[in-house]
Amino acid sequence: MQFTINPNLNLDEANQEYVKDNRINLVNFLDVEQANELSEYMQKRVSYDQAYFVDNQYHQTAYEKLKQLNMEQRRELMTKVYQQARDGVGFWYGRQRIRYDSGDISDQFFEWLNDDSTLQAIRMLSGISTIKSATAQLTRYLPGDFLTRHNDVVEKEKRRIAFAYYLSPQWHPDWGGLLQFYKLNGMPRDSWAPFFNSISLFDVNHVHAVTSVATFAPTSRYAISGWFLDE
């Protein structure tokens, strides 16, 4: 599938908005049929790994395997995850790598993201002319899942701009899963809701979090997220 950015998006105007605070949220990012196909794929075809942080370490375990834990083991694991989150570093959400050359739609999206024409749009929008490539992963936040406050700076990866492209149909802000921004002193600023077919783009230095998806949310929060890199 060939993806197309909404032809009504004016990159000059977007750039004027982006440079105000090195971030922008764009609605109706792709053609809606393309967004629907990606959304359906993320909801029905992907098996996610659970990403979490315990014992001061990053872990990733197949969700199906986690389901085999007995109640006691599950409680023990979640106690650790929540303790770490209380201390300020924590996450618990589903992720899957995009499998290159698999030929499936997420792979096609990844290739499109790395097309020079797509990268050129991101360069124009951000004003960062050195953007050379993009990474991407598929994420799923079930009710209760979260990612605490952090920035996305990883010097050795040369990340410049973070992006999250949202694919849950008809998200309601009451359902949480908000992209919450913070001041450098930790005080909350504004937040952006993961509305269907919208994309958030922001400088990796912005402090942000994904707030817990409400336990009463009727659906999971799906997004393709990653970074535009200098190399």
Ligand SMILES: O=C(O)CCC(=O)C(=O)O
């Ligand atoms: O999904 C989002 O809105 C942002 C995700 C994020 O901050 C991250 O994966 O580092």
Ligand SMILES: [Fe+2]
């Ligand atoms: Fe982040």
